[in-house]
Amino acid sequence: MKLWAISDLHIGYAKNRAAVEAISDHGDDWLIVAGDVGETFQHLRDVFTVLGEKFAQLIWVPGNHELWTHKSCESPLRGVPRYAALVALARAHGVLTPEDPFPLWPEDGGLAICPLFIGYDYTFGPGGLDPEQARAWSKEKGIVAMDERLLHPDPYPTKEAWCAARIAETEARLEALPAGTETVLINHWTMRQELVRLPELIQRFLPWCGTRATEDWHLRFHARAVVTGHLHMRATDWVDGTRFEEVATGYPRHWKVDRGLDSYLREIVPGPPPPHPPGRVGPSWHR
Numbered sequence: 001m002k003l004w005a006i007s008d009l010h011i012g013y014a015k016n017r018a019a020v021e022a023i024s025d026h027g028d029d030w031l032i033v034a035g036d037v038g039e040t041f042q043h044l045r046d047v048f049t050v051l052g053e054k055f056a057q058l059i060w061v062p063g064n065h066e067l068w069t070h071k072s073c074e075s076p077l078r079g080v081p082r083y084a085a086l087v088a089l090a091r092a093h094g095v096l097t098p099e100d101p102f103p104l105w106p107e108d109g110g111l112a113i114c115p116l117f118i119g120y121d122y123t124f125g126p127g128g129l130d131p132e133q134a135r136a137w138s139k140e141k142g143i144v145a146m147d148e149r150l151l152h153p154d155p156y157p158t159k160e161a162w163c164a165a166r167i168a169e170t171e172a173r174l175e176a177l178p179a180g181t182e183t184v185l186i187n188h189w190t191m192r193q194e195l196v197r198l199p200e201l202i203q204r205f206l207p208w209c210g211t212r213a214t215e216d217w218h219l220r221f222h223a224r225a226v227v228t229g230h231l232h233m234r235a236t237d238w239v240d241g242t243r244f245e246e247v248a249t250g251y252p253r254h255w256k257v258d259r260g261l262d263s264y265l266r267e268i269v270p271g272p273p274p275p276h277p278p279g280r281v282g283p284s285w286h287r
């Protein structure tokens, strides 16, 4: 029995949709789908239906694309009510979400699988900038994320305020785990700034990639592995004995469509043994 992960399936692209449909049956295995399934509720329904038949349990966390109030989406919901509707949709398909009790891995009761929704607060970047300055720093090089037009924080006044609330709520839940519980932390956005390695042209997309608040969560919450997506640049890194897995396939130009998605599923549990000697190892890229 294995726990696999993938993200950024972006099934609005026909090639990605076909590839998702072609993923093989994995029997008793579980699958993490770490956000950016698509832009519409129907995208989510389709992926949960197709993959729900190929895995014993799906675990989903939202990405920015699900949270967009996009004109192609059948729902005009924004912000928190939109997220709540996405969670309800996932639950209707038996999919675990960040709002459900953290399941224990059936073959290791000391390992909690923790889907999280943290978001971002514009603290990734050169440091010391407030959100407005961070966006201005990005705009100097012509970068403005689509989130600025499409991802609304309602009823919070700002996305950073929503993120702060998510951080406080999530920390409390992780702190409530029995002392010493090992975890697999799952979040769409990157949890350490050093792991955001963007191509030169889009380097200033950084402020939309995470929050510095989660920099030490792998240590605080005894993470065996941290699973994220969003970057569309798949890699494995070892930091402080924790394995960080970026598992995002992305748009068809970001992965080798001919290879199919089976080879892009990343094994999280049991996964590979830690490197010897332990320490900072990586990135190992998964092209």
Ligand SMILES: [Fe+2]
Residues within 6 Å of the ligand: 008, 010, 036, 063, 230, 231, 232, 248, 250
């Ligand atoms: Fe994505």
Ligand SMILES: [Fe+2]
Residues within 6 Å of the ligand: 036, 063, 064, 065, 188, 229, 230, 231
């Ligand atoms: Fe994303």
